Amino acid sequence: MTTTPSFDPPAEVIAALQALDDLVIEVEVNSQDLHSIEAAVLKVEAAIDATVACYRGHPLIESTVAAIKAECRAGLYEQADATQAARNPGIGSNKPTLH
Numbered sequence: 220m221t222t223t224p225s226f227d228p229p230a231e232v233i234a235a236l237q238a239l240d241d242l243v244i245e246v247e248v249n250s251q252d253l254h255s256i257e258a259a260v261l262k263v264e265a266a267i268d269a270t271v272a273c274y275r276g277h278p279l280i281e282s283t284v285a286a287i288k289a290e291c292r293a294g295l296y297e298q299a300d301a302t303q304a305a306r307n308p309g310i311g312s313n314k315p316t317l318h
Contacts, residue, residue, distance in 0.1 A: 228279060235274035239287060242270050250299035250306075263291045 228236075244266045249255035267287060274280050 229277070231274050232277050232279050235271045235277075235280050236283065238270050238274075239267065239283065242266065246295070248295060248299055248302075250302040256295055256299050259295050260292050263295070264288050267291075 244263050246259035246262050247255075248259045267284060271280055271284055
């Protein structure tokens, strides 16, 4: 009979993942100002880093942090694009136009 080895993460990894799951970050973004968007991204990334600072070094934590940061960055830019598109219909959209 073959048994599968257990790959339970260490307690500190579980604690870090729980801390990230519980993290709530509020930012304000001016969708017309790239500096505002980037400042929001930096604020989110700093909050994530601070949340897991004492848990850094484990590969699962590092990959999770990288994935969350990328997802947050993309989400902030997508939200800014959507807000901009709602304010200026037709500008910057990929819809074909008649000329």
